[in-house]
Amino acid sequence: MSSSPTEGAAASSPAASGATGSLEVVMPQMGVSVAEGTIVEWRKRPGDWVAADEPVCDVTTDKVDVEIPAPASGRLERILVEPGATVAVGTALAVIDAGARPGEAHPDEHNGQPAPDQGGGSPATEPSTADGRTDRSGFYSPVVRRIAAKHGINLARVKGTGIGGRVRKKDVLAHLAQGGGPAVSQEPMLHIESPYRPEHATAPAGSGSPGPGAPPSETATGLAGAVRREPMSSMRQAIARHMVESRRTAAHCTTIVEADFSRVAAARGELRKPMARRGVNLTYLAFVACATVEALSGHPRLNASVEGDELVYHEEVNLGIAVALEDGLIVPVIRRAQRLSLEGMAAAIGELARRARERRLEPDDVHGGTFTITNPGQFGAVLATPIINQPQVAILDLEAIVKRPAVVEGPAGDAIAIRPMTYLCMSWDHRALDGADAARFLGAVKDRLERWEVRQ
Amino acid sequence: MNAITATRTPAQAGEMTYLAAISDALREEMRRDPTVFCLGEDIGAFGGAFKVTDGFVQEFGAERCIDAPLAEGAIIGTAIGAAVAGLKPVCEMQFADFISCGFDQLVNVAAKLHYRQGIAVPIVVRLPSGGGFSGGPFHSQNPEAWFLQAPGLKVVAPATASDAKGLLISAIRDPNPVCYLEHKGLYRHVKGDVPSGEHLVPIGEARIAREGEELTVIAYGSSVRLALLAAEELDEQIEVVDLRTLCPLDREAVLASVRKTGKALVAHEATRSCGVGAELAALIADEAFEDLDAPVRRLTAPDVPIPFSPPLEHAVLPQLEDMKEAIRELLAY
Amino acid sequence: METSDASAVADRRIRDVAGVHLTREDRADLLRYMVMMRASEERALTLYKQGKVPGSFYDGRGQEAISVGAAYVLAPEDRTCILHRDLGAHLVRGVTPGRYLANYMGRAGGVTGGKDGNMHFGDRRLGSVGMVSMLPDMALVAAGMALSFKLRGEPRVAMTFFGEGSTANGVWHEAMNFAGIHRLPAVFVLENNRFAYSTPNELEFAVDPVERARTYGFPGVAVDGNDVEAVFEAAREAASRARGGEGPTLIECQTMRMHGHGAHDDMRYVPKEMFARWEARDPIDRYAERLVTDYGFEPEEVDELRRDVRAYVEECAARALESPMPEPEQATEGVFAAAFEPLGDGRAPWSHWRRNGEGSAP
Numbered sequence A: 001m002s003s004s005p006t007e008g009a010a011a012s013s014p015a016a017s018g019a020t021g022s023l024e025v026v027m028p029q030m031g032v033s034v035a036e037g038t039i040v041e042w043r044k045r046p047g048d049w050v051a052a053d054e055p056v057c058d059v060t061t062d063k064v065d066v067e068i069p070a071p072a073s074g075r076l077e078r079i080l081v082e083p084g085a086t087v088a089v090g091t092a093l094a095v096i097d098a099g100a101r102p103g104e105a106h107p108d109e110h111n112g113q114p115a116p117d118q119g120g121g122s123p124a125t126e127p128s129t130a131d132g133r134t135d136r137s138g139f140y141s142p143v144v145r146r147i148a149a150k151h152g153i154n155l156a157r158v159k160g161t162g163i164g165g166r167v168r169k170k171d172v173l174a175h176l177a178q179g180g181g182p183a184v185s186q187e188p189m190l191h192i193e194s195p196y197r198p199e200h201a202t203a204p205a206g207s208g209s210p211g212p213g214a215p216p217s218e219t220a221t222g223l224a225g226a227v228r229r230e231p232m233s234s235m236r237q238a239i240a241r242h243m244v245e246s247r248r249t250a251a252h253c254t255t256i257v258e259a260d261f262s263r264v265a266a267a268r269g270e271l272r273k274p275m276a277r278r279g280v281n282l283t284y285l286a287f288v289a290c291a292t293v294e295a296l297s298g299h300p301r302l303n304a305s306v307e308g309d310e311l312v313y314h315e316e317v318n319l320g321i322a323v324a325l326e327d328g329l330i331v332p333v334i335r336r337a338q339r340l341s342l343e344g345m346a347a348a349i350g351e352l353a354r355r356a357r358e359r360r361l362e363p364d365d366v367h368g369g370t371f372t373i374t375n376p377g378q379f380g381a382v383l384a385t386p387i388i389n390q391p392q393v394a395i396l397d398l399e400a401i402v403k404r405p406a407v408v409e410g411p412a413g414d415a416i417a418i419r420p421m422t423y424l425c426m427s428w429d430h431r432a433l434d435g436a437d438a439a440r441f442l443g444a445v446k447d448r449l450e451r452w453e454v455r456q
Numbered sequence B: 001m002n003a004i005t006a007t008r009t010p011a012q013a014g015e016m017t018y019l020a021a022i023s024d025a026l027r028e029e030m031r032r033d034p035t036v037f038c039l040g041e042d043i044g045a046f047g048g049a050f051k052v053t054d055g056f057v058q059e060f061g062a063e064r065c066i067d068a069p070l071a072e073g074a075i076i077g078t079a080i081g082a083a084v085a086g087l088k089p090v091c092e093m094q095f096a097d098f099i100s101c102g103f104d105q106l107v108n109v110a111a112k113l114h115y116r117q118g119i120a121v122p123i124v125v126r127l128p129s130g131g132g133f134s135g136g137p138f139h140s141q142n143p144e145a146w147f148l149q150a151p152g153l154k155v156v157a158p159a160t161a162s163d164a165k166g167l168l169i170s171a172i173r174d175p176n177p178v179c180y181l182e183h184k185g186l187y188r189h190v191k192g193d194v195p196s197g198e199h200l201v202p203i204g205e206a207r208i209a210r211e212g213e214e215l216t217v218i219a220y221g222s223s224v225r226l227a228l229l230a231a232e233e234l235d236e237q238i239e240v241v242d243l244r245t246l247c248p249l250d251r252e253a254v255l256a257s258v259r260k261t262g263k264a265l266v267a268h269e270a271t272r273s274c275g276v277g278a279e280l281a282a283l284i285a286d287e288a289f290e291d292l293d294a295p296v297r298r299l300t301a302p303d304v305p306i307p308f309s310p311p312l313e314h315a316v317l318p319q320l321e322d323m324k325e326a327i328r329e330l331l332a333y
Numbered sequence C: 001m002e003t004s005d006a007s008a009v010a011d012r013r014i015r016d017v018a019g020v021h022l023t024r025e026d027r028a029d030l031l032r033y034m035v036m037m038r039a040s041e042e043r044a045l046t047l048y049k050q051g052k053v054p055g056s057f058y059d060g061r062g063q064e065a066i067s068v069g070a071a072y073v074l075a076p077e078d079r080t081c082i083l084h085r086d087l088g089a090h091l092v093r094g095v096t097p098g099r100y101l102a103n104y105m106g107r108a109g110g111v112t113g114g115k116d117g118n119m120h121f122g123d124r125r126l127g128s129v130g131m132v133s134m135l136p137d138m139a140l141v142a143a144g145m146a147l148s149f150k151l152r153g154e155p156r157v158a159m160t161f162f163g164e165g166s167t168a169n170g171v172w173h174e175a176m177n178f179a180g181i182h183r184l185p186a187v188f189v190l191e192n193n194r195f196a197y198s199t200p201n202e203l204e205f206a207v208d209p210v211e212r213a214r215t216y217g218f219p220g221v222a223v224d225g226n227d228v229e230a231v232f233e234a235a236r237e238a239a240s241r242a243r244g245g246e247g248p249t250l251i252e253c254q255t256m257r258m259h260g261h262g263a264h265d266d267m268r269y270v271p272k273e274m275f276a277r278w279e280a281r282d283p284i285d286r287y288a289e290r291l292v293t294d295y296g297f298e299p300e301e302v303d304e305l306r307r308d309v310r311a312y313v314e315e316c317a318a319r320a321l322e323s324p325m326p327e328p329e330q331a332t333e334g335v336f337a338a339a340f341e342p343l344g345d346g347r348a349p350w351s352h353w354r355r356n357g358e359g360s361a362p
Helices: A142-151 A169-177 A234-249 A262-277 A284-298 A342-357 A435-450 B018-032 B056-060 B072-084 B096-110 B113-117 B144-148 B161-173 B222-234 B251-261 B276-287 B310-316 B320-332 C004-018 C024-049 C064-071 C087-093 C097-104 C137-152 C164-168 C170-182 C209-216 C228-243 C272-279 C283-295 C299-322 C328-332 C351-356
Strands: A022-026 A036-042 A055-060 A065-069 A074-079 A086-088 A092-097 A219-222 A225-228 A252-260 A304-307 A310-313 A319-321 A323-325 A328-330 A371-374 A394-398 A402-410 A413-429 B014-017 B036-040 B065-067 B088-092 B124-129 B154-156 B178-183 B191-194 B207-210 B215-219 B238-242 B245-247 B264-271 B297-301 C079-081 C158-163 C186-192 C220-224 C249-254
Touching (some): A055 A092, A234 A328, A252 A435, A262 A284, A262 A342, A284 A319, A284 A394, A319 A342, A323 A342, A394 A435, B014 B018, B018 B056, B018 B161, B018 B191, B036 B072, B056 B065, B072 B088, B072 B096, B096 B144, B144 B154, B144 B178, B144 B245, B207 B222, B215 B222, B215 B320, B222 B320, B238 B251, B251 B264, B251 B276, B264 B320, B310 C328, C024 C087, C024 C097, C024 C283, C024 C299, C064 C186, C064 C283, C097 C299, C137 C158, C137 C170, C158 C164, C164 C170, C164 C209, C170 C186, C186 C209, C209 C220, C209 C249, C228 C249, C228 C283
Parallel strands (some): A319 A371, A371 A394, B088 B124, B124 B178, B215 B238, C079 C158, C186 C249
Antiparallel strands (some): A036 A086, A219 A225, A252 A413, A394 A413, A402 A413, B014 B191, B207 B238
C-alpha cells in the first residue's frame, strides 16, 4: 500500500504511513520566517475520536494564532507536546491512529485477552455459549451494570478478565477498590454535557470548602503581593474546562427580550397555595420553563445540537435547570419536559434542585439535556450573558423580576402602570442560528408568558 | 452388587453410613411412637431389599413391619387410609421407579385430601432413587420432579448421613405426605457423624455445605458430594448449597447465596428438562437478575432413560469431571 | 400351597393326550431348549460372579419346563411378552444364547444394545415385547395385542408370563378382567414358584389364582410346572381355544424357584425340606429320563444332546465376551421413533407348523 499524502496539514510528516496506520500531527510553518510555535491548548484527549480536518489543538506563533486540524480521521493516540511548550516547526505534536474506527474502545481501555477456547462440554452439560474468541468486552452483565451505575464508573475503562475480555463483577469491584471510581473525595461527578468523553478525575482531591483532605493553603509573596493558594475542587475544574471549551466551540451571541410578568404573577398568586398543599413549590422559573418548552415545539432549531457539519434535531425536550450549589453549579435535566403541566414542571424542578443540593443526583440525571434554563436568583442582577451548555445551541437566563413603570395601552390612550418586568437573556450559537431565529423564539416565549391564563 | 448387611446395632451416636442413619431414624421413631409402622415389599422377614428394616420384625413384630403384596397402589392407598385413621405409615417403594405403579394414589388421593377436605395425610413414602450401578431404566430413576408437579406433597432428599436421619424423623412427624428420596449410591458410600436420640432437621431448610465467594453450586442428593469433591479438587472459592428439601424450597437461602457470588450452577442427577434445576434457574433469573454476573447453568443427566451398560450409563449420569468442567467454565465466564 | 398329588393325576392324562401332538424330533427339541436355558443361565451366573455382568442377575432355574413348554406351541405370527424367568421362551422364538449373554453384559450386540439389562428385553424382530420392572404391566400389553388380533379377526395368540406375586396387583386384575370381557385370544401363563422375592403365597393372595380366573369369565388350569409336556399340552389347548374365538386361559404352572429372586438373594426364607423336595423334581433331569424310559431315546443320544447344547452355549459365550461395548454417544440415541415398524414373526420350531402351515388349528 503506497502512502498517500494527507490533506489539510500544512506539512505532511514523512512518517505518514497511509490512511490506515499511525499519523503524526506536526507543528506547521505559518509564514516563511516562523521557526517555532507554542502549544496553547489541546482540544482533544488521547483516546478521543478526531475527524479529518477537525481542530485538535491551538498553537500560537509570533505571527498568528492558529488551530491545527487533524490530518485524517482516527483516534488520538498520544500527545507528544504539552501546552506551554515551544517547539520547532515540523516537530511531531501528537499521534493519530488512522486505522481506528469511531466507537471502538481505545486498546488501552481493555486489555483482557480472549480466553482460550473452552472446547466441547460433556453430554451432561449444555454447550458453552461464550466462545473464547468472540470479543465480549462490550457486554456487561446485570450485576456489573448495577455496580457501575451506583458508583459512576465508566465501564469502558475497566479491564475485563472474563471470557472474550468480558468485564466481570470482580473486575469492576477491583477497579473500584483501586480508586477507579469518580473523584476520590466521593463528590458526585459533574457530568456536564461535552462532546468529549466524560471527565476522568485527575485533579487532586478537594472539596468546595477546605476540608481535612485539602492541602493546606500556602501563603507566599509574589510580584503582586501576598497570595493565598487554594486548589480548585474537581467540580470547579470541570466547570472551568467546560466553560472555556464551550466558548471555543460555539459562536456565542446573546439576545434579550423584556417580558411583562403581571399575568404570570396573578396566576402564581392563585395557584401557589393549592399547589403548596400538594407539596409543590410554584416558582416563576416554572412558568418560564413551561413557556420555553412550548416555544421550542414551534422553534425546533433551538432544541438541536451541532455535530460536525450536521444539525441534530432532538425530538424530546430534555430541559436542563441549572442549580447553584455552594461551590459551583450543576445542571440536572428534566427529561421529556414537553409532556409536563405547570404543576408537573414545578414539581420536577423542585425535586431535581433538592436532589442536587443533597448530592443525590445520578449520572443519568445530568445527561442528555437539549436546552438549559438558568435562574441564578433574585439578587438584583437584571441582565446576563450566560455560556451555552454544550452540545446545546442556546441557554436562557432568568434574572430578577423588578417592578418598573411601564407604558400600557388603553382605550383612553397610553398610560403608565407599575408592572413586574424582567429581561429574558438568551445566549445562542451563531453556527446554528441567526439573530432572527433567536429573536423569534424569545418573542414566542415572551408572548406566552404575557398571555398566561390561570386555567391552562 | 452383593447383599451387604447393614449395621444391626441399636440406635447409637457417632459415625454411621447413610443407610444405617435411615434405619436408625426409623427405629427411633417406631420405639418412640407406637402408631408408626412400616409397609413395603420384602421388608419383613427379608429385612428389605437394601436391608434398611433388617431386624425390625424381630423387634417390632410383623404387624408393625408389614410385608406387602406386589402392589404399589395397594401400599400407598392403604397407607393413606391408615394415616387418616390415626396411624403413621412409612411406606417403602422397593425402588423409587416403582412409584409409577402407585402414582394415582399418591398424587390424586394423598396430595389433595387436605386441600379439598382439610384431612391431613401423614404418610412417608421412602424412595430409593438414583443410578450408577447398571440398574437400568427401571431401577435408576430420580423422579422427584414428578412430585413437585403435584401440589400437596412435600419432597426431601438428604445428602448426608446426619440429614438422612434428621429429615426422616421430621418427615415422619410431619402431618403431610412426604416423599423421601434416599439415593442408593449414598447408602454405603456416605458416612458421617449422626447425633444419637432425637435429631430433627427441619423440612424446608437448606444448608450451606461449603462457603465461597466466586460461584454457587446448588445441589441435592448425590450431587452434593460431587460438588464438594469438585470444589476441593479445584481449590476454588465455591459455595455449595445443599437444598435438603425440594418442596417447600428454601428460596431465600438460594437467592442469598447467588446474590453474594453472582454465578449459579444447579446440579442434580435427575434428567434435565423441567427438573428442579429448571425451577431454580427460573427463580434466580426472576429474583436475582441484577446480581447475576453470568447465565445460570445446570449440570444434569440428559433427557434419556437411564441406560444399563456401564459406558452408556457413565456417559449419561453427571460425573466428577463433568462437575469440575462446569464449574471451571462458569468461573471463567 | 402344594398341589402335587392332584396335579400328578391330571398331568398323566394331559401327557397322554400330548403324545398325539409331539414328534420325536419335537421332544428332543423340548429337552434341547430346556438344557439351553439352563446352560445359558449357568454361564451367565458365572460371568456375573466374575464381574462381567453389571447390575443384577435373575434366572429361572428349575422353571425351564414352563417357558419352553408354553412357547413351543406358538405359531410364527403369534406374539409374546416374556418375563425374567422365561429365557426358554426367548430361545424357542429365536433369540440366541449369545445375544442373551451379550445383553446381560451390556454389549452393543445384546438385544437392547446396552440400553437395558438382564432379562428386560424382547426382540421385536421375533414378535416379542420386552418386559419392564413394574409387574405385571406386560399382562395388559399382551391383552392389548390379543385385542388387535380379535378386532382384525386373526387366528393369532398373545402369550405372556407372570409370577404369582403379580396376581396381587391391580394391573393383573385389569388385564384379566378386560381379557375376560372381550374373550381375547390371550394365554396367561402364571408361574407359581412359591415366593415373590421373599414373600410366600399366603401373603400375596387369599384365593388360588386358578380359581380366580373363573371369576373373570374364563377357565384356569393348574399343571405341574416341572413337566414340560404337561405345560405344552395345557398351552396347546389354550392356544387352540384362543384361535377358535373362545377367549383367554390362565395356566397356573406349579413350580419352585431354585435360585434366589436374584443373585443377590440367598433364599434364607425358604425352608430346607421344601427346597429338597422340589430339587428332586428337576424338570430337565425328569424329562431326560422320560425320553429314555417312555420315548425310546438312547441314553447316549440324550447325553450327546445335552453335551452339544452346552458346547453351543460355550461358543456363544466366547463370542459374546469378545463383542464390543456400546459407544457413549449411543446413550442419547433412540429416544423417539422416526416411523412405525410392525413386529416381526418369531421362530416356530414345533413340527405342527411345518406340517399344517400357519394358523390351522391342530
